[in-house]
Amino acid sequence: MADHHERTMTAPDLPTEFSEIEMRCPPCNTTWSAPVARRVNVRTHPDARLGILLKTMHWTRCPLCKQPRQIETIFEYYDPDQRLLVQVRPEWEYHAGGGEEWYWARYEDLVLKYQDVDVRVDVVFGFDQLIEKYLGGQAAVQEARERWEARRRRGEGL
Numbered sequence: 001m002a003d004h005h006e007r008t009m010t011a012p013d014l015p016t017e018f019s020e021i022e023m024r025c026p027p028c029n030t031t032w033s034a035p036v037a038r039r040v041n042v043r044t045h046p047d048a049r050l051g052i053l054l055k056t057m058h059w060t061r062c063p064l065c066k067q068p069r070q071i072e073t074i075f076e077y078y079d080p081d082q083r084l085l086v087q088v089r090p091e092w093e094y095h096a097g098g099g100e101e102w103y104w105a106r107y108e109d110l111v112l113k114y115q116d117v118d119v120r121v122d123v124v125f126g127f128d129q130l131i132e133k134y135l136g137g138q139a140a141v142q143e144a145r146e147r148w149e150a151r152r153r154r155g156e157g158l
């Protein structure tokens with residue numbers, strides 16, 4: 001059972017996956033497709049963690065009138081070091097969907113989806129909940145801002 005041993009020692013390989021989403025700008029009616037993450041693996045893509053803490057992730061800009069628009073999408077945050085997979089859903093959905101019951105229904109779906117993978121899973125609604133529950137809260141946000149500021153001074157982008 002060498003394979004089994006290997007599997008328990010190594011975190012499951014759930015790679016970062018990107019997709020595209022059709023966007024429409026209500027004021028000027030322009031449509032375009034924007035890149036979105038379906039899953040981020042923060043070991044291979046550590047900047048995703050920074051993008052969540054700074055809330056710069058999943059924003060796009062209308063190519064015509066340049067207005068920034070938020071991309072509302074569902075994605076998975078995966079941290080192999082903690083064997084943690086969190087599905088991040090839009091914040092408004094929690095209230096619109098019926099609160100706790102909605103949470104447990106989505107949670108059970110996710111448990112089922114990853115039942116054969118050795119990770120613990122959870123569902124959060126909005127970046128704030130992810131930050132508070134799993135990313136270290138306001139202290140981590142502050143640290144991310146400082147790191148981003150230092151990078152900006154060095155002339156590097158995110």
Ligand SMILES: [Zn+2]
Nearest residue numbers: 025028062065
């Ligand atoms: Zn526009």
